[in-house]
Amino acid sequence: MNIYLILILTILVLNNVRKNQRISDKLFCIIICALFILITGLRHNVVGSDTTVYYLQFQEIKQMSLANIIALGKRDFGFFIFEWLVAKCFHDFVVLTLSVACVFYIPITLLIYRYSEDKGLSYLILMAFMFFQFSMTGVRQTMALGFAIMCMLELLKEKKNIVRVVIWFWLGTIVHRSCLIILPFLLIYLFRRSRIIAKSCLVILPIAFLFRGQLTVMASSIFENLGFELEQYGGGSGGLTTFLVYLLLFVWGMFFTYIGEADYELQPLWLSMMGVATVLQVFVLVNSVFFRVVWYYSIFLTIYIPKMICASRVEGRSYALINYAILFGLLYMYLGITIGSANVLPYQFFWQGL
Structure with a gap:
């Protein structure tokens, strides 16, 4: 639990520093994104409800050939081919979790950096509404959601590249078919x-x-x-x-x-x-x-x-009250409700024993 509290405090402190223009929005987003990636990607394989299942699957896939993977006829074949490539090239499950964390948090950070009116609040929303916890358990859909965000970000550009839109969408759907819902x-x-x-x-x-x-x-x-x-x-x-x-x-x-x-x-x-x-x-x-x-x-x-x-x-004092109410509401949602979900407690890094 301590690492989650440290993450929250870091977001709150650096966001205040950012608002006082002592660090740029870009640097703030890079630092917080890196922290999310490290915490999510370097977790032990028992952190997250489904992580152990993915770990055992990774060990099994490591022993298979590409022909075997294709022959399985899996619905979300893109993820299994990606998992096989990681297993063959790096032989380490943590490379997979780090890769998935990057695929998810880099697009999220681009979204927050480009469009959020309060970068720090946006990251707290990720935690309060369980996106953070889900990124430590639902490996396939976490990747698909990252690709879906990239697809939508490309579509929102003034000078959009339709080929990129199609590629991001295709990558999302072959990793997890639920990505079709963004149509x-x-x-x-x-x-x-x-x-x-x-x-x-x-x-x-x-x-x-x-x-x-x-x-x-x-x-x-x-x-x-x-x-x-x-x-x-x-x-x-x-x-x-x-x-x-x-x-x-x-x-x-x-x-x-x-x-x-x-x-x-x-x-x-x-x-x-x-x-x-x-x-x-x-x-x-x-x-x-x-x-x-x-x-x-x-x-x-x-x-x-x-x-x-x-x-x-609203103006003046009422505006400030709304800000504080939402901030404390998000903190309560996370610390009082969602922090213990998806089996992310107690947190341990992959090199730590139980």
Whole structure:
């Protein structure tokens, strides 16, 4: 637990130094990104719920030929070929975890550096909303999420390269097929200057909530036909709490932020991403495995929340109170709720014994 506390303190202290312009945004992001990569990549193979499974799989794949890997006919063949290459070239599982950490945290850092209004807050959001914990357990989807972010970052550029967009998307889907869920982002991008998608989500939400059982069954069937393996898990209080948090953030963005004022407006693009994430979170209430779908959109909480704060129609003391409330809320979420999830406690480096 100590290493996580040190990470939080480092983010808070350096973010304050950054705000006082004693270090640049770029240097701050590089330092914090490096810390996340080192903590995630250098972990022991018992840290993270699925890490041991991936470790044993790595040892097995190390003994196989490329022809054997291809013959397995695995759905996410890209990851298994990558894992085989690492096993043959480096023979060490920690190289795999470090590589996965880089594929995830470098795109996340680029996203935060380019678009976040508060870089430090964005990294705390990663921790509070369990993205940090997930990066230490869901190895394949962690990579896919990194490629998905690169795909969307390329699409958001003024001078975009469509070939790169396709390559990043292809890499994501061959690593974990769930990456297909980012295809609706194209629609969000087309309407990036309009609130029509956000407004549509607001209308859809009560309907989706009322018929969540039937809709989840239908969605599960569609995803399984596409080749997903959706295990049946129940919903839980955690899913409901997360849904209520998403809903509060979405409603606040819709009704309590500036509209049409260039310097303060919460851009429709980010509002639409929040709306889609909130609608998708309804499915998690029935089957918690749908969090794997939601996270391709909820990862943009790292951008949405800081922008929402800046665009809020409050001033002076009220603005400061909102800032502190969100900061302490995130710290409580992480230290009081999510820090012990995904079997990341106690933390140990790969060279340490148990």
